């Protein structure tokens with residue numbers, strides 16, 4: 001094998017798409033997926049890869065420094081693509097500490113292990129940190145986030161991600177660790193845990209349950225199909241310049257209410273319901289605390305420097321996503337049990 005790449009968080013939503021892309025596209029790489037299998041991690045996302053010779057899974061917690069060191073000593077990865085994180089803003093409002101632990105301490109543990117194993121020779125090594133546009137804060141009705149926008153995180157989730165970004169850059173500056181970062185906008189697509197807006201709405205519409213819209217539904221997000229994000233990560237991993245940051249976005253801004261209305265139209269067709277049936281389920285609930293108004297990425301740099309741009313239009317991507325959720329009942333049933341049921345009650349009962 002030419003290279004060993006450790007991908008953290010590979011059993012999660014985006015991570016599973018990245019793992020699949022790398023395992024299938026690069027048979028000469030050994031891909032090791034390190035994941036704690038929290039409520040968001042699901043090996044059912046990767047059953048098609050289980051027996052492939054260039055794929056391996058390691059279960060463990062990146063917060064455990066001794067465990068992380070052991071993995072590095074044993075497998076001596078040439079590169080890390082770091083996606084493992086607590087990723088849901090609403091959960092970070094209920095329980096900030098687990099975000100501090102995984103997103104900050106977990107990232108430092110990985111950085112420190114890279115240093116100790118690569119210390120002799122950093123040539124050809126890379127720590128690729130996957131981050132979010134939320135570190136830049138919230139936009140008004142105009143303007144875009146660029147790679148030089150000042151950090152202004154406003155939720156425990158985004159503050160923990162911002163902190164991890166700073167630490168990655170600090171290790172690059174101080175210890176000359178080869179790093180690259182990317183900050184992406186909202187992803188959607190198959191395998192996303194149904195606590196996030198789009199899969200939550202699909203699941204509720206399917207079951208004739210209310211679709212909760214926070215506040216007035218005026219908040220704006222820039223949506224990117226997860227397959228496009230995985231391709232962008234491939235591109236940054238292979239062609240990104242040492243020490244650089246790349247913003248990744250969909251050039252695809254939607255107000256939440258408009259997005260949900262479009263989704264309702266698609267669901268009516270797919271479920272053979274009369275037009276307007278799904279939209280009748282829309283309900284406005286108490287707003288998210290500190291709810292950021294608008295995120296929008298200026299993705300000029302990655303297009304200009306690396307030649308990446310999104311390939312899947314929103315209508316096509318949403319249809320593919322709806323089709324996937326409507327034909328994967330077992331996947332949904334499995335993830336909806338246990339922890340999620342408790343979280344859903346806690347999150348929505350007061351609203």
Ligand code: NAD
Nearest residue numbers: 009011012013014036037038040041061062084085087187
């Ligand atoms: P996710 O919540 O679906 O998956 C996270 C994965 O990390 C899970 O498999 C989980 O088991 C694992 N994990 C969590 N804590 C861990 C720990 N302590 N040790 C080891 N593994 C652990 O997340 P996602 O939506 O796929 O996001 C992946 C990454 O991309 C995150 O870093 C997130 O901040 C970033 N990101 C997400 C989006 C988005 O729209 N979802 C957008 C931009 C950036």
Ligand code: DAU
Nearest residue numbers: 087088089132133134185186195196197212213214219256
């Ligand atoms: O911008 C990138 C970020 O996008 C990622 O870093 C995060 O990991 C990811 O979770 C996502 O964060 P958001 O908070 O934007 O995503 P979420 O799907 O939770 O919410 C999208 C929008 O929909 C947001 O304005 C809140 C709103 N919302 C969400 C839920 C779950 C609702 O109106 N109702 C809901 O029930």
